[in-house]
Amino acid sequence: MLEKNLFAVCAICRNESPYIMEWIAYQKSIGIDHIFLYDNVSDDGTSELLINLDAIGEITRIHWPRKKDIPPQREAYSHFLQNFSYLFEWVMICDIDEFFLPKQGDIRDFVSAAEETKTDVAAIAIPWLLFGSSGLVTQDDRLVLERFTHCDKKPHSSVKSIFKPSKVFNMRTHICDILDGSYIDNEFSLPKWKAEPISLKKPTLGYGVFHHYFTKSKEEWERRRLMGRADRAQVAFRTLQLFDKYNCQPTINTEIYRYLDKVKDRITYLSYKLKINNIKIEKIKENYTQLISIDRRWIVGRINSQLNSIKIRILINNEIEFIFVANKRFCDQSIGFILNISWLNIPIEKISIFIVGNVESDTFYPDNFPSQRTMLLNLIKYAPNAEEIIFHRVARMARTEKGMRNISKINLPPFNKFELFGELLNIIIKAYKTNLDVKDDICSFLTNYGKQGCDAYKVFINEKYFCSSFLPKLEL
Numbered sequence: 001m002l003e004k005n006l007f008a009v010c011a012i013c014r015n016e017s018p019y020i021m022e023w024i025a026y027q028k029s030i031g032i033d034h035i036f037l038y039d040n041v042s043d044d045g046t047s048e049l050l051i052n053l054d055a056i057g058e059i060t061r062i063h064w065p066r067k068k069d070i071p072p073q074r075e076a077y078s079h080f081l082q083n084f085s086y087l088f089e090w091v092m093i094c095d096i097d098e099f100f101l102p103k104q105g106d107i108r109d110f111v112s113a114a115e116e117t118k119t120d121v122a123a124i125a126i127p128w129l130l131f132g133s134s135g136l137v138t139q140d141d142r143l144v145l146e147r148f149t150h151c152d153k154k155p156h157s158s159v160k161s162i163f164k165p166s167k168v169f170n171m172r173t174h175i176c177d178i179l180d181g182s183y184i185d186n187e188f189s190l191p192k193w194k195a196e197p198i199s200l201k202k203p204t205l206g207y208g209v210f211h212h213y214f215t216k217s218k219e220e221w222e223r224r225r226l227m228g229r230a231d232r233a234q235v236a237f238r239t240l241q242l243f244d245k246y247n248c249q250p251t252i253n254t255e256i257y258r259y260l261d262k263v264k265d266r267i268t269y270l271s272y273k274l275k276i277n278n279i280k281i282e283k284i285k286e287n288y289t290q291l292i293s294i295d296r297r298w299i300v301g302r303i304n305s306q307l308n309s310i311k312i313r314i315l316i317n318n319e320i321e322f323i324f325v326a327n328k329r330f331c332d333q334s335i336g337f338i339l340n341i342s343w344l345n346i347p348i349e350k351i352s353i354f355i356v357g358n359v360e361s362d363t364f365y366p367d368n369f370p371s372q373r374t375m376l377l378n379l380i381k382y383a384p385n386a387e388e389i390i391f392h393r394v395a396r397m398a399r400t401e402k403g404m405r406n407i408s409k410i411n412l413p414p415f416n417k418f419e420l421f422g423e424l425l426n427i428i429i430k431a432y433k434t435n436l437d438v439k440d441d442i443c444s445f446l447t448n449y450g451k452q453g454c455d456a457y458k459v460f461i462n463e464k465y466f467c468s469s470f471l472p473k474l475e476l
Helices: 020-029 046-055 072-083 107-117 218-225 240-245 255-276 372-382 387-397 401-408 419-434 439-458
Strands: 005-013 034-039 060-063 088-093 098-102 121-131 159-163 168-171 176-178 182-185 208-213 289-294 298-303 310-316 320-326 335-340 351-355 361-364
Touching: 005 020, 005 072, 005 107, 020 034, 020 046, 020 255, 034 046, 034 072, 046 060, 046 255, 046 310, 046 351, 060 072, 072 168, 098 107, 098 159, 098 255, 107 121, 107 159, 121 176, 159 176, 218 240, 289 351, 289 361, 289 372, 298 310, 298 351, 298 372, 310 335, 320 335, 372 387, 372 401, 387 401, 387 419, 401 419, 419 439
Parallel strands: 005 034, 005 088, 034 060, 121 182, 121 208
Antiparallel strands: 088 159, 098 208, 121 159, 168 176, 289 298, 298 335, 310 320, 310 351, 351 361
């Protein structure tokens, strides 16, 4: 449980891996106590980095997949307001490309001055200062704060908000709804709103603004504009015409440079903290994971690693997430994992397997799942004692003539724990290979194993399945 602190910041992010460390370092540098990041299903290494930063206590990461017809940003803010905001005196809501810069001091000095000026302050509306590309075409290794110094001459009318959670009952994308107190602007005066209260009539730099690094370089804009927006229920794309609008800004503003040294030092500290916790964030080209077997009950995988255990993340259908430490050993001493997904009861359309700490994943679709035969051979090779999984894999293959033919050519492992599985499969394979009547064998099997035997046999006698064509029909 987090202790009550003064200041938190909340943001939603997706595919922000080049920028996350800088943004977090900046928030810490201006006096933020804790950071909450809602991960809107990233696939560029962002999720793995956030998981690691969460593990070392630097942030709280919340898995937040997009839901149909629901804007993920608004819903994330609502979740934060209800579940975490009460732990803090003040909260700031912003995006990963937004950096609040107080005119003097840090964010604590800013809210202290606001409270001195307006004792009943509940929320503060702070406008954007928009930064474009600064003429840059490609991305480089410098910080965002260093690269982009050209901005609009005056602040934009749109605002973001800093507020007291104890006085707020609802959070929108730009503003909040307050129960009590005053909503003031960045001059610590009552704001003059446009018709819709998300924009100020006469925005000023005041005592602080959000530096909004809106476009970044052309390369980054091209990449980002195809990614969609978090404040829309459906994916909405940005245009190149919008980029051009902010490509030739005449005003140069480097005021945020006063935090550069702190930010760089903080990034170094975060990197060191990750390193001493044996966490590496790097790009690894080789495939490190192998999908052994998959059905609606189990996902079985293998990891090529010399470590004793390894933390992995599995993302199903870009929505359902599992994070756990894989430490099981297969027969070849490689690390394996066996994940029970029977409770999901959904078709698997996509599986991404990540080694936490790496920025690449292995992604599998039904078209490139291993064949039924390969999955059975994999199980026999790496996990021959996974008897129940092997039994159900065989049962699934027996639904087709091709599958039954493959089963008959494979040497199944002994079933030492579930003897009924081994005995039943031997009878079924015998019936298929010899065309003999195995009614007496099945009756004897059912007598010996009772209800468990009946349940196992029922798996094979569905009229839709090939195996039912050569097995005796019995009243069970």
